[in-house]
Amino acid sequence: MADADGISAHSVAVAIIGGDDDEIAKTVRAYVVPGIGTYGNTTLETTIEGFCRSIRIVRPVEVPITLQIDALAQPDRAGCPPPSALAIAAGLADSLTGASRPRNGQDVTEHLIRQAVESRYPNVEVVEVRAGVTPATPVTIPPSIALNFFQIMGISADRISVTAL
Template sequence: MADIERAAAGVPDVSWCKAYVAGRCSTVQGLPSRSVAIAAIGGADADIAAAVRPYVVPGIDLYGNTSVDLVVDGYCRNYQIVRPEMQQLALALNVRLLPDRQGCPPPSTVAIAETVAAGFSGPNRPVNGQDVSLHLLRTIVASTYPNVEIVSGTASLTSNGLPVPLPYNILFLEMAAVDPGDVTVAVV
């Protein structure tokens, strides 16, 4: 699996990728049993399929929401890759602020919001199918500001604005995305 991820990550313009495998008796985050999925953001579909082709032998089921046809040894083979559908979320967080060990004041609510949004981008972002939970948000914030405690929160799709208490369910073919302007932080 590491080889598949390295191959997909080496494709030009791929900013994030992850490989998944589900055995015959189990499923992984909604992935059907006996299948492999390669999820990627960026890059060309055909380039990703061609890069992972040497690692996926005929007979292995590939799972995804994007179909790619490649000609291999004169035969057309179909590959599936996962192109996560971005779920643009708005977050409303209640936090408790404490002075740090050196007695310095806690960060501003704007800095906390920017830190949360930054945690949803880049190569270390939450993977596709990963729910947005208090634990996930606490992990993102605590790595930068150990003196900030997230007490509670809600999430909503920015398109409909109906807030629900965390955790917010994200399906396997989806990925959470958050912009800094869509995070509100209230001190309790």
């Protein structure tokens, strides 16, 4: 029986961004023993000591997202000025990329964006979030922008605009 993402029982899905296919196949093969299935949208072939094996991995497809945020920024407890709109946008982009990026299949929600901004900048309150798949015009969320298991949010600071209220 498969789970909600279509992964069969006794299988594993390994999501990988970047990397060399041959090295990935060797590594996955070393850790996923025969009898355990692999699941994904990409098939890699590997041969070790004459034994062939097909390994499936998830190569998430980046979905370019545009964000518009209205934020109320106030001086902090020590009276220091709040971060600028550009600093908030750069901090949000940093929170949504690299090692801390949302997982594949994770929807773009107001909560995700609010959490990323407000945990980084305690003196900033997110008032409204608008988002859209680039190049569409961003709309107020909720509802969320739904991503499937084979997709991942693609975000960059140049597609984030912050309006300080």
